Amino acid sequence: MNELLYQFAEWLYATPWSRAIEESFYLYNWIETTHVLTVMLSLGMLIFIDLRMLGWVMPQVSAVKIAQRLNTAMMIGFVIMFITGILLFYAKPTYTIQSIWFRIKMVLLLGAFVNALLFHKRMMSSAGSWDMEPKAPAHLRLGAALSLGLWAGVVTTGRLIAYDWFHCYRDLPAAMAWAAGCVAD
Amino acid sequence: MTEPAKLSTIEKIAVASSVFIIGAGIVYWGLQVQNVMELLEMAYG
Amino acid sequence: MELLPLGFFEWAESSFLGYIGKTYGGIYATLGQSVHLISLAVLGGAVLVSDFRLLGWVLRDVPSEVVAEQAHKWFKIALFTIIASGVFMAAAIAIKLYYNSAYWAKMYALIAGVLFVFLVRRPLLRGDHSQINPWVLKLVAVASILVWVSVAATGRWIGFS
Numbered sequence A: 001m002n003e004l005l006y007q008f009a010e011w012l013y014a015t016p017w018s019r020a021i022e023e024s025f026y027l028y029n030w031i032e033t034t035h036v037l038t039v040m041l042s043l044g045m046l047i048f049i050d051l052r053m054l055g056w057v058m059p060q061v062s063a064v065k066i067a068q069r070l071n072t073a074m075m076i077g078f079v080i081m082f083i084t085g086i087l088l089f090y091a092k093p094t095y096t097i098q099s100i101w102f103r104i105k106m107v108l109l110l111g112a113f114v115n116a117l118l119f120h121k122r123m124m125s126s127a128g129s130w131d132m133e134p135k136a137p138a139h140l141r142l143g144a145a146l147s148l149g150l151w152a153g154v155v156t157t158g159r160l161i162a163y164d165w166f167h168c169y170r171d172l173p174a175a176m177a178w179a180a181g182c183v184a185d
Numbered sequence B: 001m002t003e004p005a006k007l008s009t010i011e012k013i014a015v016a017s018s019v020f021i022i023g024a025g026i027v028y029w030g031l032q033v034q035n036v037m038e039l040l041e042m043a044y045g
Numbered sequence C: 001m002e003l004l005p006l007g008f009f010e011w012a013e014s015s016f017l018g019y020i021g022k023t024y025g026g027i028y029a030t031l032g033q034s035v036h037l038i039s040l041a042v043l044g045g046a047v048l049v050s051d052f053r054l055l056g057w058v059l060r061d062v063p064s065e066v067v068a069e070q071a072h073k074w075f076k077i078a079l080f081t082i083i084a085s086g087v088f089m090a091a092a093i094a095i096k097l098y099y100n101s102a103y104w105a106k107m108y109a110l111i112a113g114v115l116f117v118f119l120v121r122r123p124l125l126r127g128d129h130s131q132i133n134p135w136v137l138k139l140v141a142v143a144s145i146l147v148w149v150s151v152a153a154t155g156r157w158i159g160f161s
Helices: A002-013 A016-023 A025-040 A042-053 A063-069 A071-091 A093-097 A100-130 A138-160 A174-179 B009-044 C006-014 C016-023 C025-054 C064-092 C094-098 C101-125 C134-158
Strands: none
Touching: A002 A016, A002 A093, A016 A025, A016 A071, A025 A042, A025 A071, A025 C025, A025 C134, A042 A063, A042 A071, A042 A138, A042 C025, A042 C064, A063 A071, A063 A100, A071 A093, A100 A138, A100 A174, A138 C025, B009 C101, B009 C134, C006 C016, C006 C064, C006 C094, C016 C025, C016 C064, C025 C064, C025 C134, C064 C094, C064 C101, C101 C134
16 A cells, blocks of 8 residues: 555656656745645634634624635635645655655544534534524534644644654654655655 | 715725735735746746 | 844844744644644634625625624734744744844734734724725725735745745
């Protein structure tokens, strides 16, 4: 599995555009800046939706209305983040695929995605009964808190990808080297 | 709008400071773009 | 250009805060950078939710007074944590920052943003929005988005330049 992922990363690395992006100071750094700045839009909206469920913002306004009205802006943010994120990976595939932080980030992202799907389904199936309450029901509040926690983890591990404290050329315990997917230095 | 808009003092201050910020932003980012263009031109001709 | 003398930055870097940030990379990256980014998300949400509302893009069926007032509450919380984590990070690399033009651009933008929010935007939006010329509201929203995106962008470029 790790071998296969690394081979794929090597193949990406060898494509001309991957080299061009990584070697371009302005292109790479502006893609990075866009990726980071878009948290203001995507996570900004997400945080406001989650805070509304917890009853900490606009408690007098319908929770479902907040979730639905901020959804488009949030999604636009996530699309930009996704595209710039893929480009960042594409520019440094062999480094990133062997980063333990990147791998934890992907697991947390998957968790946040599944949590969001479940949350949405549960919110829509019970919306009418609690919509105007200052706080959402306990199971939805848990989902909102989980969403905030998972995304805080995504941001943190995302930032840590830049640090090579646990990279494959370090002396790592076997389990960590496996988790990081160390195939080459 | 049919009637001429009369702005209150705080509205006037808001317009002036907003225009200042937008102007300064355009100048700053414009200069950044210009610098990069010049640098790339020097490097690649 | 520089708002404070080099001596201040030398002192900051030799302070206890600067020592912690310089010595412990893990604390710098998490309590510094990561908290800074999470606060940026909250600050971005507060700014964009209320400015998009003023522009008529979101929450059109919620009074913009309510949106502005509630968003401002979270703006203040985010601003506090973003400045606290920012000061911690800055102390660790203070002398480098003194010679960094992106850092000074960010400080000017930050000062402009804070003054704009607390002296202009908030006093304006505290009243009844229907009494305010809609074009003034839109202009204020555009300036607000521009200034905070600029603070964030110049902030990111501190690390690149």
